[in-house]
Amino acid sequence: MADRIARRILVYGVTGSGKSTAAQRISRATGVPWHPVDDLTWEPGWVEVPPEEQRRRIARICAQDEWILDAAYGKWLEIPLARAELVVALDYPRWLSLSRLLRRTAGRVVDKRTVCNGNRETLRTVLSRDSILLWHFRSFARKRRRMREWAADPSGPAVHRFGRPRDLRAWIDALGATEAR
Known part of the structure; x- marks a missing residue:
């Protein structure tokens, strides 16, 4: 399918690869709405949305004609895959994604900026057993x-697989140039 007509797009990658930034940029270039997955799956206080509710939220988005998701969790991966056009x-090397993740996480801990739904990364979350850094290695x-x-x-x-x-x-x-025509 030609890039310019793909209207249901899943951005997927390893933890720290820049999925959200890529999805946001693709959305700006195409006008297709971007739905940040972290906002759909985490409530304030780092409370995980129950898996069945996550599935409902994702299914509602994926039933639409146009969408960009910036991740797909194993609990509901089949939902966007069944509808995605692209x-x-x-698919970046570990050194790149890990260095990005370390830099981003350290910056968020220091400047206390919110991640999703008012949540913040702290030294405690970084050092916990649910740490995003550990998740990088596990996944x-x-x-x-x-x-x-x-x-x-x-x-x-x-699938457009990017290594750089x-x-x-x-x-x-x-x-974006194609969409502007």
């Missing part, structure tokens, strides 16, 4: 394998 896969291989499997599967949605941020930026810039 998966933008951020890295699985997410990379998943992206590569999707790219090799002709029965699924189209500059290639993603060039693609988004071209996408």
